[in-house]
Amino acid sequence: MPMRFSTRTRYGLRFLLRLAAQPQGSLLQLGQVAREENISSGYLEQIVRALRPMGILRAVRGSGGGYSLAKSPTDINIEEVFQHLEGEISPVRCLSKGRHCQREAHCSTREFWTELDAHIRSFLHKRTLQEIIDSEKCSVTGGNHVELH
Amino acid sequence: MPMRFSTRTRYGLRFLLRLAAQPQGSLLQLGQVAREENISSGYLEQIVRALRPMGILRAVRGSGGGYSLAKSPTDINIEEVFQHLEGEISPVRCLSKGRHCQREAHCSTREFWTELDAHIRSFLHKRTLQEIIDSEKCSVTGGNHVELH
DNA sequence: ACAAAACCTAGTGTAGTGCTATGTTTTGAA
């Protein structure tokens, strides 16, 4: 039933959006996000760890610490974010880099999967974090905080 | 790591392509496809069963029976095929029909997921089985039949 | 009658998801 992004990707994206919503330079604590988004903080820590190599996070350790964005949301590419969170985004395994499919040479569907892969990737590649912020509905009715996870 | 289509979808598509490659009206046996594509015939039967409600298959039972396409490949839509094989194609669960997500009203990412969903769907919706046949490479080197599954 | 095909259902090993538990290290404040 999948062909789905995991919670890792969904939660990770939401975390980044929270950071982006903060005033420039101010720190946001992971625990607070976890509480507000109703996500286990231990789990969220793992997710955030996957993002660290990207270099888009500034972390301040110790009491009073927290996270902020190290780059502007306009410079944070969603394809790259998803690659770090999801690991890989190919719609079929034989397109994963490093993989070598034996059918390759005479596969009747490879061309199709390649095109689909490119189509999805190009969508993600064109997007930045800022664009997701911009596309948010203005009709945020706020108030209750019953979330799903 | 997924965000992947399952083998059901991949095998099912390959089965349909085999049928399409047959001369008009002639029958192709599932067992033969299974052997040639190196797929378990029991598993392929389950997959083919999922396609039956679509009405694109003509099955002849009994000895000497087999399958053929009940529609022209130009009239077989890939989105519909995938929906039958995969069950559902939403990149996130909360977009599945019938599902009601509690975050819906104030979700900062819903708009984004909706757009991605539409983007993938439109790609699949535009395609027919015939177009996949046409996009096959002509460089089919044939000969060896070492397949992966 | 028999074989060969389509048709059908239940069960099963494995991998990956979505966590929890349990730490260690860093740092500001008392």
Place this chain on the structure above:
DNA sequence: TTCAAAACATAGCACTACACTAGGTTTTGT
């Protein structure tokens, strides 16, 4: 200099979905 609060880190575990296998039944040509 102790304490608490934060980031940082690793192992393990329950559950689900995937990818099958096993073992049938029904239909039909020879």
